[in-house]
Amino acid sequence: MSPVVVGVDDSEASLRAVEWAAGEAERRRRPLRIVHAFIWPLLGAPLGPAPGAPPEGGLRHDAERILATALARARAVAPDVKVTTSLPESEPVTALLHDSRQAELVVVGSRGLGEVGGLLLGAVGARLGAEVACPVVVVRGLVRPGGPVVVGVADPDESQRLLPFAFAHAARTTNTLTLVHAAPDQSVDTDSAVLPGHVLDRWKERCPSVTVVQKTLTGHPGKALMRASSQASLLVVGSHHRHELSALIHGSVSQAVVHHASCPVAIIGLQE
Incomplete structure (x- = not known):
């Protein structure tokens, strides 16, 4: 069954997008897939904690924390929706384009780290908008459930x-x-x-x-x-x-x- 896919980073705007996407997945009776693009391995950055730092430190742990936070927000909104998370080693637009081929809908926030949420606001957005294989929703402004x-x-x-x-x-x-x-x-x-x-x-x-x-x-x-x-x-x-x-x-x-x-x-x- 084609999922609703949402891109997430560590911004509050992207978590609002997760909440909107979870509600939409529930309305559509579709699963939800939360994607956080983990670009650091491509850049050769060290992924674990720095020497002498707490063991829960490091870039990979931060990425896992982002997904865990997003997962909790999604389940709070739509507890009956099946939710999966994904940590592809990719840049954000590539990850979302890949998942859009099997998606019902792609959702992003309006702001965020690395412009994950601003994908439709610049050159990266031109590529996403031109190549994405399904509709895209940019969650911005106020969410008014009763509005037309x-x-x-x-x-x-x-x-x-x-x-x-x-x-x-x-x-x-x-x-x-x-x-x-x-x-x-x-x-x-x-x-x-x-x-x-x-x-x-x-x-x-x-x-x-x-x-x-x-x-x-x-x-x-x-x-x-x-x-x-x-x-x-x-x-x-x-x-x-x-x-x-x-x-x-x-x-x-x-x-x-x-x-x-x-x-x-x-x-x-x-x-x-």
């Missing part, structure tokens, strides 16, 4: 690929889905439908408990989505295709969404 799931709709055709993830998540959580489209023209009809009815009908039939709200906001897309995220439980956005994500990450849209969103952000690949 907000979907950023740029292109109606491409955005249909976001709907399976978004509807399923809404059905498991808040039963409220808000579709948001940003229009630069101040004269646009903000009450107009974001997606045509026939696009939504089949998803409404599959998830009848989900209430759908459509909003057109004026202004820059990144700022519009940032405003929309202020009361959301999850913001869902798409990445275009494999080598275009780098521009998205370093552009103003991502500055607003990934750097400044007020809730966790799910990034769904739109590539063929």
